[in-house]
Amino acid sequence: MTQPRFDVLCIGNAIVDVIADATDEFLEEQGLDKGSMRLIDAEEAERLYGLMNPGREVSGGSAGNTAAGIAALGCKTGYIGQVSTDQLGDIYRHDIEAAGVEFLAEPRDDVGATARCLILVTPDAQRTMNTFLGAANQLKLGAIDESVIADAGIVYLEGYLWDLPEAKEAMEKAMDAARAAGRQTSFTLSDAFCIGRHRNDFLRLIDEGKIDILFANEAEIQALSGEDDFDDAVAAVCSKVPTLVVTRSEKGAIAVEGGARARVAAVKIDALVDTTGAGDLFAAGFLAGKAKGLELDQCLKLGAIAAAEVIQHYGARPEQDLKALSARVY
Template sequence: MRHYDVFGVGNALVDILVLTEDSFLKKMGWTKGIMTLVDSETQGTVLTALEGHKKELRSGGSAANTMIALANSGGTGTYTGKVSSDTYGEFYKKDMENAGILFEVPPVSEGHTGTCVILTTPDAERTMLTHLGISSTLTVADIDLERLKASSYAYLEGYLWDIPSTKQACVLTMEEARKSGVKVAFTYSDPFCVHRSREDFIRLTKDYCDFVFCNVEEAKALAGTESKEDAIKFVSSLCPTVFMTDSSNGAFVSEKGNIRHVTGFSVQKLLDTTGAGDSFAAGALYGLAQGFSLERSTKWGNYVASRIVQEIGPRLSVRLMGRQEEILGKA
């Protein structure tokens, strides 16, 4: 069987990207800058209200965005998520494979493929309205243990913790990875995920994780502090290696409690923060899989994230494969 750099597990969602105004969010009553789970009727109401706006489709979900950006950097990966045999499901599989990621979870005939309406305002903030659809029925039976064992890293998203069956699939993946010597990387995904499942996330981090990916707000939520320094110290006390992004300030990386700051890259024009954290994780995982140092892996993560925020949506329009030495130098 082919070897993969990363075995990804997460929600399989078709992203519907729409540029809008703050006034639209206020009119609809949505809290800006966060992800909200909605039912299909609510999402349909939002899409109806957006009639006349340009919409773009992408295969997505947090961990899926990471896997696609990983392939863009030159990494290899296989992704596990659940779709239906509807039009969106067919689009999802084809789009993932066109991006260079293996996606072979059999579609199901009932239900609808999950969708996420991503509303991006002029300040580049994104507000996400997610209908999980059939993605919430992912189970332990969908985890291909042979492909997991043929991978260097398992990467899982915190959004899996919202549904019992996806939670079980997450734990099984982590347990089997540890048994097989596959490194486990977990992203907290969103401060609201952390608040909803704080004690579970602490336990997962301590018992299973070799690597954690989070941003400052997620780390603060887990640590119960307003200090980013104390936050990363707390997460670092639970996990050997922690990557904590800090927006334009770059990122912090901790190895066995030794915390270093790695500067970011300048951004000419900030257009959309969708997928910034996902892209950082992709860059860092690529670096780790290629044997980069932690600092160099973090630096590449910073670069990939700096490029994605200059795009609309979570997909890079430029190819980064083979450009690491050109961009980072030989150091």
């Protein structure tokens, strides 16, 4: 098989993050569950934005964050996500291309406003996300070029994109094109609330063999499996996917691949500032390791290093040199 144009091609919701400090009392006043993600409409986005403390704007979205992390680790990366022709759309495209990611979806003027996520960070570094999907959820089948998919070693997709029928069809088209080309498909479950909406579909993708690498955190793997015990949840899923990766915050992470199982401890940090993007950057490190042909435990170590970097500052994009930080792994 020829060398692919992209080591990893990421597909997801193109969202501009607006990150601001908040108190527990503010969350209670607004009826928000700390640590959750909810979908909001344009009116609620404007209302909540008006009540937030001054925020920092940075291009985000789960798979977009992962793409930026993969590029920061020296891999060739592309990204497909829908933005509008508005100012936030211009910001998003500039930011992700500046991070070294090739942006592969044309902005459109018929999809409403570019998406934004209002992220409230409490003093314990937990983030509560309020997402207006706007243009991001208008990804069309035509945005998926099968020749581009076939030219990527790994195609990575986020579960958050599963909420509208055509976006879901676009993701399945990408999965089928990757499989037809002999490429790997990686999928992140994204959020326990997302699993609550789409559990049957996600289980179907697994049963049909459309996912080669599955990412989850502890709550997500339990929600997907229906098991309350962590070990039972992992056991219920790991035999159904070639590679399962589960992050556990301060407990580190595990990966199960065939008969092999690997674990990694969480990397020690100076200060926990903002957990936004921790899972996204863990996936970036792991997938970069896969693209480089590293062993399973080395892939986990790269993931842990990337996740540790991003939680020590605001925003979900790396600020330090990830290649320098990860040099000791390989």
